[in-house]
Amino acid sequence: MTGRPGTDRTGSIRRYLLLWAELLVDSWRRAPVLTAMQxxxxxGMAAAVTGGALALRAAVDALIAADPPAAVVAAIAAGLAGAAGIVLGALDSHTAGILxxxxAVLDLxxxxxxxxxxxxxxxxxxRTDFQDRLTLLRNAGWEIVxxxxxxxxxLFAVLELTVMLLLLGTVNPWLLCLLxxxxxxxxxxxxxxxxxxxADLATAEPIRRQRHLFDLATDPASGKEIRVAGTGDEIARRQAGAWDEAMRQRFRARLVAAGWRTTGWLLFTAGFGAALALVVHQAANGTGSAGDLVLAVTVAAALRQSVSTGVHYTTNVASAxxxxxxxxxxxxxxxxxxxRTGATTPAxxxxxxxxxxxxxxxxxxGAxxxxxxxxxxxxxxxxxxxLVGEYGSGKTTLVKLLGKLYRPDSGRILVDGIPLDELETAAWRTRISATFQDFGRFPTRFGENVGVGDLPHRTDRxxxxxxxxxADATGLVDRLPDGLDTELDASFGGTDLSEGQWQKTALARAAMRPRPLLFLLDEPTASLDAPSEQEIFDRQMERSRRRAAETGAVTVIVSHRFSTVTGADLILTLHHGRLVEAGSHRELTAIPDGRYATLYRMQAEAYTRRGRPAGADD
Structure with a gap:
């Protein structure tokens, strides 16, 4: 893990500048005309403000000097400058929003x-620290850009302020103190x-918790249990509590921020008022012209607007x-x-x-x-x-280690004598097929749901x-309204599938790669009825034998129904994260007090008492 960036102020500024440089390159590549317009x-807006102030001073001085033509020309110039500022201001926000x-959407x-x-x-x-930051980054592309x-x-607000202060300096050098x-x-x-x-970072976890509770309360799958158990009010109470916890901290932080901003503006207002009083005093004593007074008032008013704009932009930067x-x-x-290993060895x-x-x-x-x-x-x-054993015995963890989804904290995994850490990860993954008990449900067409199991062939019908x-899913496809082209997931306007149908879809996805070196099946039929499960396991066993002859593939099956794994070449019994037994079904059942034999016997007796064969579905 890396530490939090930007702990040193100079380094943080440098990192921000580098990020903005990257975003500027993205903007230019994506829309060069819109980028140039920014x-x-x-x-142009800075020039319009400056030109308008100078034109107004010229108009007033021309009137006092009894030069109507010059006054008219200067007044027209001031009007054009004002109109240009309005048009450019409207154009600025519109073009910036599009860019x-x-x-944000196409790049970041x-x-x-x-x-x-x-x-x-x-x-x-x-990791909670990773998830906290993901909470803040959800749809954050717009704010970062x-x-x-x-x-x-x-930058342009500072430029505009500088020009205005120089103009004020022509009236009285003391006005430069307004800077x-x-x-x-x-x-x-x-x-x-x-x-x-x-405060936002400190409250990311309760915000994430209340969002999870909201999703839980509105999800059809959990909705059944919520209604039967009557826990809706409790979930709503906890969601409100998490939201309230976060909002209290954020509200206090925003009150503090408002106090700082109010103090800053009060000080600016005091300086602004003193500057205007100085110009009025100078004009009253005859040491300045009426045009100077108009210029000073105009520029000072524009200065206040420029500072406000600068603060607004600075707030955006700081908030970002x-x-x-x-x-x-x-x-x-x-x-x-x-x-992290820099692995480059091909699979x-x-x-x-x-x-x-x-x-x-x-x-x-944290365990x-x-x-x-x-x-x-x-x-x-x-x-x-x-792999067999009770829940929490380490079966799924072992499967994930074989898939290189985790790295061992100790020991090593060797593939034909080569440490798995030395195999290039993407290459190893292309030689794996897998179905996990918490399989994905992608809101796409059925054929695409299956096809992504082998991305280069995702359109190969x-x-x-x-x-x-x-995956024994032909009957499922035949019942879908548009076959392989049926849109799935009712929440996106498609057809919803049952848990067992989704599981068959996941099994089909895992069957897309024809010659894997490692085939991982983690509770692949937990949501299926016993006949379907047995048929699928028979198919998978047959498939595994074919792949074994072609590539020497290893098939790893996790199942809580012992009857489905009796035909495995090797059965590993895990208990509290340790391998306690290894052997064939015949070898393990021959150990009278062995863990596998005990668990197998308990499951068989439980099903027999119900009048069903061992391994039958509930």
């Missing part, structure tokens, strides 16, 4: 999603925003820190954790020897004990291996149809 328009949307948001989903493992998705153009707005008063609101606003940023800091943290984390074309676990151990972050400890076993090439047959 520089041309503010420059920010383009870059996909970049954030890609960074999250292309990390090798899953550990980051189980906005920070670039807000920084650009600050210091103009900086005061910016400094105070920054102090207030720092408090807001700290609440998402920029997590974004920079995320980039550092991804950079540090993507393929073998076939397995000759098999997969060996050598004293493998793994502990989940009180290991999920796996000192697991040593050899999985021969071409074998079908079953013949291969998809073969995978559907492999």
């Amino acid at each position: 520089f041309v328009i503010p420059a 920010i949307g383009k870059v 948001n996909p970049r954030i999603h890609r960074a999250i989903t292309t990390l090798d493992g899953l550990e980051h998705l189980e 906005l920070s670039l153009w807000s920084a650009n707005g600050v 210091a008063f103009a900086a005061v609101p910016l400094w105070f606003d920054q102090r207030g925003n720092n408090a807001v940023i700290r 820190g609440r998402v920029i800091e997590p974004y920079l943290w995320l980039r550092d984390y991804v950079r540090a954790n993507r393929d 073998p074309a076939r397995l000759a020897h098999g997969i060996t676990l050598d004293r493998v151990g793994y502990r989940y972050p 009180t004990g290991p999920a796996l400890a000192e697991v040593s076993v050899h999985l021969p090439a071409g074998s079908v291996v079953a 013949e291969r998809i149809a073969a995978a559907v047959r492999e």
